[in-house]
Amino acid sequence: MIGLVYMIMKNLTDVEIIESVKKGNQADYSVLIDRYKNKAFTMLKRMLKNEFEAEEVLMDCFLKAYNNLNTFKFESKFSTWFYRIVYNSALTKLSSVKRKIENEMSSVDDLHFLQSSYNADDLVKEDLSIFVKRIVNELPHKNAAVVSMFYLEEMSTEEISEVLQISVSNVKVILHRSRNLLREIIEKRNLFQEVI
Amino acid sequence: MNNINDELLNKYLDDELNQDEKVLVKISIESSLEVKKRYEALLKAHSLLNSIKEESTSIDFTKLVMKKLNNKSVVAQQQKYFLLSILSLLGLIILGITGYVLYQVISSIQPIQSSEVVTTYAKDLGDYVSNLFGQKNLTIFGSVLSFIMLISGYFLYDYQKHSKKNFSH
Numbered sequence: 051m052i053g054l055v056y057m058i059m060k061n062l063t064d065v066e067i068i069e070s071v072k073k074g075n076q077a078d079y080s081v082l083i084d085r086y087k088n089k090a091f092t093m094l095k096r097m098l099k100n101e102f103e104a105e106e107v108l109m110d111c112f113l114k115a116y117n118n119l120n121t122f123k124f125e126s127k128f129s130t131w132f133y134r135i136v137y138n139s140a141l142t143k144l145s146s147v148k149r150k151i152e153n154e155m156s157s158v159d160d161l162h163f164l165q166s167s168y169n170a171d172d173l174v175k176e177d178l179s180i181f182v183k184r185i186v187n188e189l190p191h192k193n194a195a196v197v198s199m200f201y202l203e204e205m206s207t208e209e210i211s212e213v214l215q216i217s218v219s220n221v222k223v224i225l226h227r228s229r230n231l232l233r234e235i236i237e238k239r240n241l242f243q244e245v246i
Numbered sequence: 247m248n249n250i251n252d253e254l255l256n257k258y259l260d261d262e263l264n265q266d267e268k269v270l271v272k273i274s275i276e277s278s279l280e281v282k283k284r285y286e287a288l289l290k291a292h293s294l295l296n297s298i299k300e301e302s303t304s305i306d307f308t309k310l311v312m313k314k315l316n317n318k319s320v321v322a323q324q325q326k327y328f329l330l331s332i333l334s335l336l337g338l339i340i341l342g343i344t345g346y347v348l349y350q351v352i353s354s355i356q357p358i359q360s361s362e363v364v365t366t367y368a369k370d371l372g373d374y375v376s377n378l379f380g381q382k383n384l385t386i387f388g389s390v391l392s393f394i395m396l397i398s399g400y401f402l403y404d405y406q407k408h409s410k411k412n413f414s415h
Contacts (some may be wrong), residue, residue, distance in 0.1 A: 076312075076315060076316070076319070077312070079312070079315065080308050080311075080312050083307075083308045083311055083312070084308055087303050087307055087308065088300045088301065088302050088303060089300050091300075091301060091302070091303045092300045092301045095301060105303055105304060105307065108303065108307075109307070109310065109311055109314070112311045113311065113314060113315065113318070116315055178294075179294070179297060179298070182294045182295070182297075182298065183298055186295070186298060197295060201295045201296055201298065202298070202300050222256075222260075225256075226252065226253060226256040228295075229256060229288065229291050229292060229295065230252050230256070230288070230291075232291035232294060232295065233252075233284070233287040233288045233290070233291040234287075236287045236290050236291055236294075237283065237284065237287040
């Protein structure tokens with residue numbers, strides 16, 4: 051019976067679930083958690099470069115979102131609102147750790163530090179998708195967030211700009227730089243054939 | 247043809263160019279091997295980024311969050327009851343003081359004409375209250391109330407600290 055209710059809830063939209071939670075059906079919130087946890091976790095892991103911290107921060111994000119659900123006015127998508135909480139929480143976490151300095155140093159204008167740290171031998175040792183994942187995981191936090199939201203969550207650049215509170219053109223610049231980094235690696239290592 | 251920079255190629259890939267620019271980039275890709283190579287690499291990068299799968303949280307993640315939410319609701323309810331009991335206690339104390347004052351006033355008054363009852367009661371009540379809250383008694387009342395509030399405040403603070411600690415684990 052509980053499984054059946056969950057299956058029905060699973061097909062509801064975010065708005066319908068939120069309305070149900072607001073009416074006092076706290077258990078329905080688990081559907082929203084299941085819907086967003088993995089994507090948000092991936093983004094956090096890439097930003098924080100630490101699995102344990104990513105899960106810890108994500109837990110806080112879901113609690114924060116629940117506590118502030120009454121302030122959510124349905125003016126934007128729940129995902130946009132939630133990812134803003136996730137992104138800001140990640141920034142707060144980063145600001146409390148020394149890593150932020152390293153991250154900001156590496157995010158200055160170009161990403162060539164990453165390009166030079168990988169060579170063709172790495173490819174022989176591991177699968178190409180793992181190789182790419184490794185590069186993406188090492189992107190500076192803002193680039194990692196943009197790439198995750200654009201490719202995983204399939205958010206538009208407008209939505210991403212709302213989450214990051216930066217202009218759409220800035221989002222595009224970050225996205226293009228991240229893509230160009232990978233393009234340059236593919237080009238230099240002549241990986242056209244290997245890429246699936 | 248070499249003025250086709252990365253930005254243009256990215257915009258071409260995202261379909262963000264106007265018709266003229268699209269044609270220009272398309273011609274460049276078809277005519278220049280260098281631009282074609284760059285564009286193909288960009289396409290591969292795009293498809294690779296698209297192919298990356300999301301990662302999973304621990305299996306019991308949802309259960310953990312829901313458990314924390316439940317704990318929080320219980321704690322909030324307990325805090326509500328605690329505050330209500332403190333406020334009720336203070337209310338009872340004030341009610342007791344008022345009752346005591348009224349009792350003292352009424353018991354000290356001799357039977358008089360009904361027309362003068364209200365005036366006399368009001369006068370006596372005023373006198374009694376001014377005596378009760380005279381400089382000496384006011385200090386005692388103030389001290390007692392401050393003490394009660396300090397104790398309540400301490401317990402409230404301690405309780406909240408305890409609840410927060412529970413919530414964070």
